[in-house]
Amino acid sequence: MRRCHLSAVLGLLLACSGARADEGMWLPAQLPQLAAQLKAAGFKGDPAQLNDVTRPPLAAVVSLGGCTASFVSPQGLIVTNHHCAMGAIQLNSTPERNLIRDGFIAAQRSEELSAGPAARVWVTVGFDKVTDRILAGARGKTGRAYYDAVDAARKAAVAACEAEPGYRCSVVEMYGGADFYLIKQLELQDIRLVYAPPESIGNYGDEIDNFMWPRHSGDFAFYRAYVGKDGKPAPFSKDNVPYQPPAHFTVSTAPVQVGDFAMVAGYPGVTFRHRTASEFANQIDWLLPNRVALLDGLIRTIDAATAGDPDKQVRYASTVASLKNNLKRAQGELDGLRRSDAVRVRREDETAMLAWLAKQPDGRRALAEIRALQVQLDAQQASRERDLILPFLRPGLLGAAVQIQRLALERGKPDALRETGYQQRDEALIEGGLKQLQRRYDPEVEKATLRFALKRYFALTPAQRLPEFDAVFGRDEAEAAQRLDALYAGTRLGDTATRLAALRQDAAQLAASDDPLLRAALTLQPALLRLEAESKQRAGELLRLRPAYMRALIAYRQSQGRAVYPDANGTLRVSFGKVSPLSPRDGIDYRPLTTVAGIVEKHTGVAPFDAPKPLLDAIARGDFGSTADPVLKTQTVDFMTNLDTTGGNSGSPVLDAEGRLIGLNFDSNWEAVSASWMYDPRYKRAIHVDMRYLRWLLAKVYPAPHLLQEMQLPAQ
């Protein structure tokens, strides 16, 4: 039986049997209409209560900016990931009192340590659709004008909202610009570190285990939020009092088992699930393989250019590490999307959607708009070879010269009109980067990377080449090699003082400079500004035209009895599913729960597998009390679900069928790297700290009985 309640509200499509329960980063407002699926999945609460982010239980979920956290007591106690609290732990560490190494327990409130003046906790208090208000001035416009009208309306809405002190506001687009929401968040400013395990627990396995299963991290830490005596957000003060949140989670004392219902609430950053079939094909058949080849070639180029020279190797170590990380991610995403046959799957789905759309009353107009969108996407792809290579044509010192020229140009405008990244508040960061360059640059290596990138540039079609770049680098590899030698032999920017002096010059002074790199940067500038303008023009068109595609998709899914969640955009979302094993490859099964036995197995005594002695001793004693798993007869550590998460979900509360806190999300599995584009139920898993491990550590290993008491948890 399939019953679908039709709703006129865009995106808030109703629960029908037929929807895939596991996939989806749902807007809270969609959840009451997914009641049937929630119930079928095992949820025992009232789905209607999930509707309002300003009331329990979702009001307990907060953003740390890039991470998620949640309240776990009426006295503002917050739990999140250890890696999300790392800044605060670092800030309070000294050689004498190394909180990273040793962990931290505030025995009483007065010992809680300020997480610093920049630390924030944002509590979402408003989540309202403002589509008409944002698009009112844009309708009828196209391209850059559309983009600018939307931008102006967004800024006005934010300014009006932030007129009330103590709040941060933002306008976010949903469904590719079909809808806009105004998000209002209470901005708590006095955040204090309450508890952190040693890094060798909180980050056990570090980079080696990153993205891996089985996992054995105790990736958690506690904060407490404070406010002024008037209950309003205030900077750190000894006189501040604990914030009393609108809601907090109860930590579960029940076991977690395979197949159990699980739900995660958090602030996922960005996904591309609803991109068009041509965007999928471009990503998988062109962009990722080419990015992999480019990064691989660049790494080899740097390796060859630094071989046998330890000084150069050190200078480029972090560059190479970052390139390798990007390469690994790109390869993982590519492997995953191929494994999921994503190009074909998405193409077949879109073809079916368009066929369905053609038969609908308003189908012709919608198809025309989708064709217009496709024209824009095709135009974008026409320069993809150039767009891929261009960032690599301004590395290190040349990049610094480009940045110096651009900042001088922007300084000629009122601050509010300067390009993002070149405003007054950005100048300190730019200066820091220019200083740091000294330790990360070698002219011979930089020339080698440029020769590598230029080889690809010279292979571009004439239409993709840029006269300004030709003017600087010449017409072919031989000419480029000579030009590069001259540029780097002549420049004085390699000297930090000279570079910083240039940063302080105005555009006219810089234009008069005879430094060959500054002159080259000035030559390149018009091309870079032109491309930027084209990009904004295209962004406007995509923002204008993509809603047609999304409306078609939503209507088509509605016809299938399925709801559509908007792609992740940093706003509060809920996913529900279950505790799940994984068969990552033929012949291998991953169990969904790990145990302390794995900590001992991985322990080598050398970081990142240097479990602290108190932990190893406690495991050896086997005294697990009420936190032991009744089936496994030992202490669990982490567990795995099929919940739909992405970057930004770190620290997110994982809830059981009763809405009690059973885990903290902290990672995904390697097989799910491709989930930014496609959720494949065979492979997508999320990795969580088991709250029973947290409870055991607080009870028996690094004791904090007062926190257990505050959370109304058993002492043992």
Place this chain on the structure above:
Amino acid sequence: MRRCHLSAVLGLLLACSGARADEGMWLPAQLPQLAAQLKAAGFKGDPAQLNDVTRPPLAAVVSLGGCTASFVSPQGLIVTNHHCAMGAIQLNSTPERNLIRDGFIAAQRSEELSAGPAARVWVTVGFDKVTDRILAGARGKTGRAYYDAVDAARKAAVAACEAEPGYRCSVVEMYGGADFYLIKQLELQDIRLVYAPPESIGNYGDEIDNFMWPRHSGDFAFYRAYVGKDGKPAPFSKDNVPYQPPAHFTVSTAPVQVGDFAMVAGYPGVTFRHRTASEFANQIDWLLPNRVALLDGLIRTIDAATAGDPDKQVRYASTVASLKNNLKRAQGELDGLRRSDAVRVRREDETAMLAWLAKQPDGRRALAEIRALQVQLDAQQASRERDLILPFLRPGLLGAAVQIQRLALERGKPDALRETGYQQRDEALIEGGLKQLQRRYDPEVEKATLRFALKRYFALTPAQRLPEFDAVFGRDEAEAAQRLDALYAGTRLGDTATRLAALRQDAAQLAASDDPLLRAALTLQPALLRLEAESKQRAGELLRLRPAYMRALIAYRQSQGRAVYPDANGTLRVSFGKVSPLSPRDGIDYRPLTTVAGIVEKHTGVAPFDAPKPLLDAIARGDFGSTADPVLKTQTVDFMTNLDTTGGNSGSPVLDAEGRLIGLNFDSNWEAVSASWMYDPRYKRAIHVDMRYLRWLLAKVYPAPHLLQEMQLPAQ
């Protein structure tokens, strides 16, 4: 209920409940007495028939020298591993007809290719205890005299046995010298290659998958043995006829499932399962950690000495690869033995044995002998630091000089009395090594490795240092560095012609040489000869005294109702157990059967994951016929059992409860590297090609219907 039939025959202890069924490389003669365990494990055949290696079924199991194989037709058809047949495949490959890459199918007998004049198949026809004969002349002697007496008796027994043409004989010790067996083998000399899959099937995954699970190799090939028309072994001749073996295996057509009985018969090489507790402690607490540190340091030393110099890196690439392989093995063995807590387990077992022994009628005398053994072992361990480092003090060119001096010394004796490795038949090999050195040597790198090793040498206690080595290398690191510079600046052995000329000189000529490396080698020689003599003296004492320990162990196990198998020594053994999954680490389960899905998953198109197109196409078609697994609904590839195997078991037939061939052993898992010393039932697994995969390949992918017919197997 425990019923043990006592037997006076040493080692042939009888089946009792209580024995661990999975562990054990049993002598065939022990099997009838393990009937109860065999039956309990699921064996449906008659254990009494396993007693005689010259009759069916074990007469079907043959040795290839380092590998095992088995007859699968009355016409001399033999199946073994692809990697065991690699020599024959290579020998018959040309650039135009690349059998390694493309595989090989002889469409008829006349197309079968000779495996070369050195290829052999050995059929065991005699397996007799000759303890009294071997020890008759040794009794009452000690040390070197004991060793020499045993050696003389062995040589005499072998000579008498080999008097009959067409046979190879050997005398092997069992239970550390408590027993000796005369093994007589028919030596088949005309071996021909019948079928080999492409390397990308036979060695799919190569080094990357080596020791790993899940596995997807089709590691099999077919030979056929030929004899003269008189039925006797003969070299290759067109007139030869297929050998008619005394037995052959029937290939199973039934599925393989987890828990199924399995039995393997083969020629395992060497194990150390019955070493004393002090030998276990020495291996795990001292030797392996120190070997790991030494190898790791040496690799770093070579890496540093070759950094930035591609020529040097190439010269030392194979040395480094071999060191890394040894390091990996040592680390794997160490990790495994620690995981199994082997020091403690063995110590507790031995302590209990000695306590039991003290209460036995003849216990005092046995304990005295065991104490004498311990004295020898202690003496051996007293110089362990030196014994570990000494081989690294004669690398490359210096090693060549030592070898040249030694060969000249040995040439002064009758050939039969020369030291093993320095006889006439070895000289070509020595010359080849001296030539090859040219591509594997650099004086600066060799000096760096010597400085590294000497640093450890100079840290030895005075008692362990050798005056001859001090004379050559000096008293400390500074002196050594100077000496090395002088040695390598002065030597002319770096020139191949000079080196080979030196090889042809006699001892007097060499003694007169002024080449500093040849002079250094001559100075070192007395020390090396002295250590060799000490080592033989000790070997004699261990051979004399170890039987007391083994007799005590056997008697003790008998009291526990358990039989004892002798450590592996290259003779025919049988192990039985079952098809078994594995949990290698917390959170991971390995399924015991892999499928063709894994071939596709691993396929990258680049070796060693370059599955050939006909295979990929056949998998895509999914046409698996009668070879498909009825439960998994697809084609299986490899499977895993808990059978007790080690190096030498490659190619061994794996049999089901009815004695039918279900698999070919080809590897162990990484967690079982430590099984040379201890069988840990939690981790020890053996990896086999599923005969159904072989049948499918022969039926549908690289067809050989005539071979299926010859084995009386279904065509599809």
